[in-house]
Amino acid sequence: MTPKEPAIVAELGRPETADETAQRKAENSRKHRANQTALNLVGATVASLAIVAFLIIVVVRPTPAPAESIDYITIASQAQVNSDQPLLAPVLPDTWAANDARFESRSQVPTWYIGFVTPKTQFIALNQGIGANPTWQAAVLDNATETGSVTIEGVTWTVFDQRDSASPGNFAYSMATTSGDSTIVLHGTASDSEFEALATAISPELDAP
Structure with a gap:
């Protein structure tokens, strides 16, 4: 069976070298981690805002009107x-x-x-x-x-x-x-x-x- 030729990378016009393949995978991993960190940050922010909104609704109440004076x-x-x-x-x-x-x-x-x-x-x-x-x-x-x-x-x-x-x-x-x-x-x-x-x-x- 004839060995499969390495895929040609369009940007390079030739197959990747082993070093280039390693660098590409490392960069993809870095971008994935960055995206995950951003998603986590957004999730934490949303959760914090939800907690603050809950506290405002439950704890902060309008000042009640003064009681009517008795005669x-x-x-x-x-x-x-x-x-x-x-x-x-x-x-x-x-x-x-x-x-x-x-x-x-x-x-x-x-x-x-x-x-x-x-x-x-x-x-x-x-x-x-x-x-x-x-x-x-x-x-x-x-x-x-x-x-x-x-x-x-x-x-x-x-x-x-x-x-x-x-x-x-x-x-x-x-x-x-x-x-x-x-x-x-x-x-x-x-x-x-x-x-x-x-x-x-x-x-x-x-x-x-």
Whole structure:
């Protein structure tokens, strides 16, 4: 049988040499690896984007609309039958909201409570103890220590500033005063100006010193 002649390579016009054949195969292998690497990179990128999209859908949610303010003035009017002292219901701008209002017994003291959300989305609690005692005041102030006083619209408030404490929580700043048989305590996370705004709104309802 006559041996088969080596194939002529069109680009060369002759059969490949052994070295040329080896170089051609090596180049083909290199191109295959490069293509495979590119495909892997594209696949990894697509997978990463899919994960990011999933996290955005699952984790990132629109900020919920603020809860509608409760009508603490009406609640105060309804609760007034339980107290011989006028319950505080200050009139505040629409930028203020109340998220809680209730009349309850705390440390055996009848207590009127309103939880306010301020215009800067901070918190101030209003506590009015009827015939309050030192135990009640200590509980409502979370045993905060007096740090000074401030007079707002003729009403003198004792100040309890714990903002420099490690974790004061909702007792970062507090103010306390008395009016008739009521002890009023404000405490929360708001700024001085917002505490002053609430104290100013309360002042017409307090007895003059």
